Amino acid sequence: MDIRKMRYFIMVAEELNFSRAAERLRMAQPPLSQEIRKLEEELGVKLFHRTKRMVELTDAGKIFLKGSRQTLLQLEKTIKETQLAAEGRKGNLIIGFVDSTEIVIEALNKFRSRFPKVHLTLREMTTEQQLEALYEKHIHIGFIRSEQNNETLASEICFEESLRLVLPQDHPLVSLPEIPLQLIMDEPFILFPRHLGPNFYDLINGYFWEHGVSLNVVQEAIQMQTIVNLVATGMGVSVVPSSVESYIRPGVIYKKIKETTPKINLYVGWRQDEKSAVVNHFLKVVREVYAISQLDHQ
Structure with a gap:
């Protein structure tokens, strides 16, 4: 189906006058009449009743007009969405x-x-x-x-951040402004499994090892929020990126580490x-x- 013929048809259907439709389309009236006849031949139906005095839509023409308008609206929408997608806006x-x-x-x-x-x-x-x-x-x-x-x-x-200790709120060390690593040497630790983040896991373990602390991991959890929640239960302490401090959980305290921490x-x-x-x-x-x-x- 030629979209151009569909546009011609809609114009004639709106004007119900070939001469006025041709003027709006900025074309001569005979070529417009010829295009409409070709469209009717292609469809195998009459779209207009024509007399010397008037032009009116047939029942088939009324159905075709409704569908043509919907088709062109959908086409315009599709073209716009395609352009937006090409621009990365959709x-x-x-x-x-x-x-x-x-x-x-x-x-x-x-x-x-x-x-x-x-x-x-x-x-x-x-x-x-x-x-x-x-x-x-x-x-x-x-x-x-x-x-x-x-x-x-x-x-x-x-993003660049540092490490923070997470302690249960009733832990004896929460009163200190900064916590030396040696004071948590024997603490039960909650950490994520190494296979889920080996680089980050090794960075944490290496940092503690350099300061003479071997982590006593008693529980593993996948997500940082889960680790914080487990600390709140008193199962142990943990170390997390400083951005995790934005997760406010009753029952825990985030504390700075006295020793300089590596950049995370x-x-x-x-x-x-x-x-x-x-x-x-x-x-x-x-x-x-x-x-x-x-x-x-x-």
Whole structure:
């Protein structure tokens, strides 16, 4: 079906006059009449009753008019959505994240305000789960705890933080402004399983080992919030990224460590072969938020 003929038909149907319709279309009347006849031949029906005095729609013409208008409206909508998708202003974006750090929340808020027609799907996952999902193309973006720069994946630092101890609120050490690591040497520890984040796990263990502390891990949990909840029950103490302090949980106290802690980096990761304009827009927003956070800490 020629869309041009459909537009001609709608114009004649609105005017019920070939001469006025031709004027609106900025064309001569005979070619317009010829196009309508071709359309009728193509459909095998009469769309208009024509007399010397008047033009009116047939019953078939009335049905075709309604469908033609709907078709053109849908076509215009599809064209607009296609253009928005090409510009990265419409589409779907699946994002994995390890925990809700300030950078993640700020980036999501800013991106949603700029690109309201992009549908975001958020999946809380460990770093290892996100890496697997990136390799398998199950997510577009990952907020991960390990640097990834290889033939398949790329990453950039998007947030830097330190470590905090998490203690039950009735722990004897909570009265201290800062806690030396030697004082928690014999404490039962709650930590995540190494296979779910080996780089981050080894960084924590290496840090404690350098200060003469061997962690006594008595319980493992996957998510940081679960670890904090277990600390609240009195099962042990833990160490978490400082951003986890934003998770307010009755029964626990977050404390600074007296010794200088290593920087805990959060990375934004994506596939090297990713060509989506939506992904590029999101990465641009993450970089902006990270740059602003760096200025705020100067």
